[in-house]
Amino acid sequence: MITNIEWLPTIPDGWKIRKVKNIYKYQAGGTPDTSNFEYYDGDINWITISDMQDKFIDKTKSTISELGREMANIKLSPAGSLLFSFKLSIGKVAFCLNDTYTNEAIITLSKCNCTENLNFLYYALPIYVVRNAKKNMYGAYLLNKSLIMNAKVVLPSQNEQKLIADFLDKKVYQVDKVINGLKEEIKVLELAKKSLITECITKGLNYNIEMKNSEVDWIGEVPKLWTITKIKYVTKIQRGAFGHRPRNDPRYYDGKYPFIQTGDVAGAGKYITNYSQTLNDFGKEVSRKFPKGTLTMTIAANIGDVSILGFDSYFPDSVVGFIPKEKVNAEYLYYIFSAMKDIFISSAIENTQLNLNIERIKDIYIPITYCEKEQQQIVDYLDKKCTAIDNVIEAKKMEILNLNRYKKSFVFEYVTGIKRVKGE
Secondary structure, three states: OEEOOOEEEEOOOOOOOEEEHHHEEEOOOOOOOOOOOHHHEEEEEEEOHHHHHOOOOOOEEEEHHHHHHHHHHHOOOOOOOEEEEOOOOOOOEEEOOOOOOEEEEEEEEEOOOOOHHHHHHHHHHHHHHHOOEEOOOOOOOOHHHHHHHOEEEEEEOOOHHHHHHHHHHHHHHHHHHHHHHHHHHHHHHHHHHHHHHEEEEEEEOOOOEEEEOOOOOOOOOEEEEEEEEEEEHHEEEEEOOOOOOOOOOHHEEEEEEEOOOOHHHHHOOEOOOOOOEEEEEEEEEEEEEEEEOOOOEEEHHHHHHEEOOOEEEEOOEEEEEEOOOOOOOOOHHHHHHHHHHHHHHHEEEOOEEEOHHHHHHHHOEEOOOOOHHHHHHHHHHHHHHHHHHHHHHHHHHHHHHHHHHHHHHHHHHHHOOOOOOOOO
């Protein structure tokens, strides 16, 4: 059967094409003012995109108060509703198991007078609706009510919808089981790597040396000749800057000056070699420049991610730069900070999200040897060991990537009729 859908020219005979608005009613969520603490930490379940990792949502990570719900005019999403994310991370779907509310990036789709199989639509909607998305001026895909509700969905008979959904449940479960096993293996490897780094930067490489009590809980005993000192004594600390509001004003971007974001630090390894954004001459005047070799750390969003800057760059105020003082190796300091992510997080201020400031950072104690030869030996040893662990982790991540691609491909094939479940 020929369709008028550009990316799906034919479908099996007997399948029908319907717009989402003829299947579902649309209900948008909402987000209370994040600056008002009274709107949050209440007794009302409130779903955000971070909750939409599995097919069924039982518990939410966040809650809002009745006052917050009223101020944001958020309507109830009844238990069993199909939720769909259409902002930031578009195309995530999940069923809520309990009466709940959602934020502004998630819509609730409740059935109209139709008998389509919800489980089939769980698999089909992301494929059909996301392909109806449009790009904005920055190249990101966006969806709105009109684009969602006017998206065309191809539907087989109710019997075949059930067959396909049941088949995909089993098939996806099998693939996800393998993926989850790989993720657990990665967690074990990452913990082993963290433990190795912590051991080396607190105990050194000589196991026969005399030790002393550091009197700092996370450090424990250190070699007798090592020093326990504050971060401010071994490095010059400067916070990045971007003094213009709004931050996304396009007049300040797309120039020749690299502008490091928290995601660039989080996504880098030991060195930052790439950047995702640049400033022009106007932008650099409201920011702060840091030289190549600066140790960088995120202090908002993902707190405590560290990497060494591989080129001169500008930072926003969500990134801090550390320039090591004399007799302190930047790579050695990188490994010390790498072992301290939990320490940095515990030192952060919590309001609507965690934030770490320079005043808190500079007074945190660290163990250090001022012997430059010993610093380099620790760096060389950790480079070798961590690279070996990272290679295994990357191989497992590639397996996960390929499995997710495989999962998407067979879901696509069955909900579009390219392949049929046996019996049809």
